Amino acid sequence: MTSISRRQFLMGSASLAALANLKACAIHSAAERTGLASAYGDDFLVGTAISNDTLANDNQHLKTLIARDFNAITAENCMKSALVQPRQGQWDWGLADRFVNFGTQHDMHIVGHALVWHSQVPDDFFVHTDGSPIDRDELIQRMETHIRTLMGRYKGKIQTWDVVNEAIDEDKGWRKSAWFNTMGNADYVEHAFRLAHELDPSAHLIYNDYNMHNPGKRAFLVDVLKDYKRRGVPIHGVGLQSHVGLDYPDLQEFEASIEAYAAQGMRIHCTELEVDVLPVAWEFTGAEISTDFEYSDQLNPYADALPTDIQERLTERYVQLFRLFLKHRDKIDRVTFWGTHDGESWKNDFPVRGRTNYPLLFDRELQPKPAYFALMALKR
Ligand code: XIL
Numbered sequence: 001m002t003s004i005s006r007r008q009f010l011m012g013s014a015s016l017a018a019l020a021n022l023k024a025c026a027i028h029s030a031a032e033r034t035g036l037a038s039a040y041g042d043d044f045l046v047g048t049a050i051s052n053d054t055l056a057n058d059n060q061h062l063k064t065l066i067a068r069d070f071n072a073i074t075a076e077n078c079m080k081s082a083l084v085q086p087r088q089g090q091w092d093w094g095l096a097d098r099f100v101n102f103g104t105q106h107d108m109h110i111v112g113h114a115l116v117w118h119s120q121v122p123d124d125f126f127v128h129t130d131g132s133p134i135d136r137d138e139l140i141q142r143m144e145t146h147i148r149t150l151m152g153r154y155k156g157k158i159q160t161w162d163v164v165n166e167a168i169d170e171d172k173g174w175r176k177s178a179w180f181n182t183m184g185n186a187d188y189v190e191h192a193f194r195l196a197h198e199l200d201p202s203a204h205l206i207y208n209d210y211n212m213h214n215p216g217k218r219a220f221l222v223d224v225l226k227d228y229k230r231r232g233v234p235i236h237g238v239g240l241q242s243h244v245g246l247d248y249p250d251l252q253e254f255e256a257s258i259e260a261y262a263a264q265g266m267r268i269h270c271t272e273l274e275v276d277v278l279p280v281a282w283e284f285t286g287a288e289i290s291t292d293f294e295y296s297d298q299l300n301p302y303a304d305a306l307p308t309d310i311q312e313r314l315t316e317r318y319v320q321l322f323r324l325f326l327k328h329r330d331k332i333d334r335v336t337f338w339g340t341h342d343g344e345s346w347k348n349d350f351p352v353r354g355r356t357n358y359p360l361l362f363d364r365e366l367q368p369k370p371a372y373f374a375l376m377a378l379k380r
Pocket of ligand 1: 076165210272287289
């Protein structure tokens with residue numbers, strides 16, 4: 001960590017009095033936490049995403065496992081705009097509150113995901129009640145209300161925000177999303193960062209995206225970061241979603257991106273890590289969630305069980321990734337998995353629905369896989 005200690009970072013903006021109070025709980029939860037997060041305690045935070053299912057059904061078994069192995073959590077879905085504000089002015093806090101309470105109770109670093117994104121947006125966000133498109137001023141107004149209300153509710157409890165998600169297209173500069181098209185340019189991005197910083201100056205603010213190893217995307221973002229630095233746009237970190245596979249991406253490109261963003265003063269977060277073991281459908285390796293390829297049995301070869309040789313490749317891939325993360329531990333604040341066990345991974349349904357994937361560290365029975373033990377062994 002740079003100017004603040006890892007401990008302070010974990011606690012975010014907690015006051016000294018609150019800190020003293022929390023100390024007893026912290027000792028308690030540190031003793032309970034004997035898994036991955038404590039193994040990597042001197043390196044970076046180790047996080048997981050919490051699903052709506054876990055929150056809604058109060059899955060205690062899974063929650064106990066999460067509290068043991070992880071010290072950071074991200075909201076997989078419950079804070080996305082379509083879920084937390086399903087209609088303009090109508091807020092649904094149920095699952096988001098449970099998510100934040102869980103993290104607070106277990107003394108975890110809490111990540112809010114995501115304030116501004118083109119996906120999972122409510123149907124009425126970019127239009128008036130009569131269906132006509134809103135203009136730029138109305139867009140800014142709605143964005144401000146959304147960010148102000150969401151950040152305001154959890155101020156002092158959520159330490160890191162994915163402020164803007166996926167605003168850059170592969171090799172094509174800014175994504176021509178409804179945000180961009182309504183605004184007429186990409187100013188909404190810096191506007192969101194400035195507002196988030198104003199609302200909570202102690203929050204750590206991230207730009208998050210997929211395929212961040214892509215040299216074209218990297219070059220574009222580096223230019224944006226230089227420009228933001230020059231003009232004082234408050235951005236603190238870059239999130240590499242890290243939806244990777246057994247053979248992609250080339251880890252040298254991944255490393256080049258870690259170095260390039262860090263060279264611009266950014267803290268690095270691997271925000272949505274998992275390793276897809278299934279055949280790549282039509283050479284697609286992106287994470288744009290609207291993608292949906294047709295199912296075929298050929299694309300779902302391990303429906304019954306994962307063969308030993310693929311399990312070994314999965315383990316080896318995780319070891320290579322964590323060796324890279326450890327090499328850059330001075331730049332990396334957090335490595336978060338996109339889910340805890342294979343049964344809940346979005347990769348069972350993306351980019352092809354109805355497959356059986358094995359991308360995480362725990363299997364469908366919540367048992368740690370060989371990859372888990374290999375990552376623990378790396379730290380012994
Ligand atoms: C995914 C969730 O995991 C799914 O449950 C949901 O149906 C679609 O979104 N990039 C992101 C995440 O930033 O929010 C996405 O999460 C995966 C891609």
